[in-house]
Amino acid sequence: MHDKLIKYIKKYVALTPGDIALIEETFTYRKLEKGELLLKNEEICRHQNFVLTGFMKTYNVGATGKEHCILLVPFERWASDLNSYFNQVPSTVIIKALVDTEILQLNKSSFDAILDKSPAMERFFRKMYQDALCAHHKKIIDTLMLSARERYINFMKNYPDITQFVSLKDIASYLGMTPEYLSNLRRQKLYK
Amino acid sequence: MHDKLIKYIKKYVALTPGDIALIEETFTYRKLEKGELLLKNEEICRHQNFVLTGFMKTYNVGATGKEHCILLVPFERWASDLNSYFNQVPSTVIIKALVDTEILQLNKSSFDAILDKSPAMERFFRKMYQDALCAHHKKIIDTLMLSARERYINFMKNYPDITQFVSLKDIASYLGMTPEYLSNLRRQKLYK
Numbered sequence: 001m002h003d004k005l006i007k008y009i010k011k012y013v014a015l016t017p018g019d020i021a022l023i024e025e026t027f028t029y030r031k032l033e034k035g036e037l038l039l040k041n042e043e044i045c046r047h048q049n050f051v052l053t054g055f056m057k058t059y060n061v062g063a064t065g066k067e068h069c070i071l072l073v074p075f076e077r078w079a080s081d082l083n084s085y086f087n088q089v090p091s092t093v094i095i096k097a098l099v100d101t102e103i104l105q106l107n108k109s110s111f112d113a114i115l116d117k118s119p120a121m122e123r124f125f126r127k128m129y130q131d132a133l134c135a136h137h138k139k140i141i142d143t144l145m146l147s148a149r150e151r152y153i154n155f156m157k158n159y160p161d162i163t164q165f166v167s168l169k170d171i172a173s174y175l176g177m178t179p180e181y182l183s184n185l186r187r188q189k190l191y192k
Numbered sequence: 193m194h195d196k197l198i199k200y201i202k203k204y205v206a207l208t209p210g211d212i213a214l215i216e217e218t219f220t221y222r223k224l225e226k227g228e229l230l231l232k233n234e235e236i237c238r239h240q241n242f243v244l245t246g247f248m249k250t251y252n253v254g255a256t257g258k259e260h261c262i263l264l265v266p267f268e269r270w271a272s273d274l275n276s277y278f279n280q281v282p283s284t285v286i287i288k289a290l291v292d293t294e295i296l297q298l299n300k301s302s303f304d305a306i307l308d309k310s311p312a313m314e315r316f317f318r319k320m321y322q323d324a325l326c327a328h329h330k331k332i333i334d335t336l337m338l339s340a341r342e343r344y345i346n347f348m349k350n351y352p353d354i355t356q357f358v359s360l361k362d363i364a365s366y367l368g369m370t371p372e373y374l375s376n377l378r379r380q381k382l383y384k
Contacts (some may be wrong), residue, residue, distance in 0.1 A: 081329070092329075119314070126321060129321040129324075129325055130321055134274050134279065136328045137273070
């Protein structure tokens with residue numbers, strides 16, 4: 001059950017048998033059904049969640065009731081509200097399973113314990129957060145520098161099967177365009 | 193010269209005399225004059241830069257020649273293009289000193305070496321990147337959930353002296369509003 005996570009972590013750091021045993025003891029399995037909420041708005045985020053199979057999204061709902069899709073999370077990515085998790089404050093996002101989804105969860109006290117016991121895991125999380133910062137930076141620059149059309153083409157190159165899991169409304173919201181504009185781009189079949 | 197950085201790091205982790213000696217050997221001092229570029233567009237970012245005194249901004253210039261202010265960096269904050277630094281790819285931002293500015297710089301090979309030698313520094317960077325991710329998340333949520341007026345009030349509460357260092361044009365760009373709208377908000381003296 002932990003094999004995918006261990007393989008993922010090994011892309012960043014070497015793991016000893018002791019590290020692997022710690023990971024297996026510490027990350028707990030959970031299954032969510034399509035449409036189930038992993039985190040509700042204003043709930044404290046108790047876990048960092050690694051997606052094994054399925055697809056999740058993080059979003060919030062503005063004052064006018066409009067949904068904003070913030071992150072689309074395929075398998076082998078993480079779905080959490082880190083600000084809520086680390087600072088124990090109410091979440092500002094909702095996390096939802098878009099299809100039946102399996103995850104491995106790490107609570108805050110286990111996170112602290114595993115980093116105290118394993119230098120490899122401390123390094124893994126440093127590198128993983130480092131990569132997440134680079135990805136955030138890239139998204140900001142893409143939003144500023146690329147046209148909506150270019151952002152859509154890049155997105156579909158990276159996630160060619162995404163429409164199996166994610167509605168066009170969510171994809172449009174994530175890419176910062178209207179659903180009508182996205183439909184227009186799709187009719188042009190730009191990414192094939 | 194390294195006292196401010198050491199004090200800053202100690203907010204995150206305890207340091208041994210050996211760690212402190214390493215920091216003093218590894219981070220190098222540089223002074224920039226007002227208007228000087230620390231990083232040019234498409235140059236590879238060779239350093240993580242800790243601001244000791246002064247003020248910097250990171251920005252880029254769109255296809256139409258319009259400047260987008262991405263980050264405002266006061267003293268005791270970091271100014272770098274991490275994606276360029278870690279992946280050795282051309283930078284997508286420009287970093288400029290807005291006033292005379294002093295920094296401490298850490299190049300990539302020194303970064304790798306200090307993390308191999310000091311578990312405290314590995315933990316420091318993990319925690320610092322973690323905080324940076326939380327701050328990014330908060331900025332995304334604020335942009336979605338708060339009005340321009342609320343974002344401006346919060347910003348001025350956090351940085352009451354900022355207009356000494358940063359032009360109104362840059363503040364408007366950073367907050368995602370037009371300079372005219374910012375001028376209108378300022379006339380209302382909302383934050384006093």
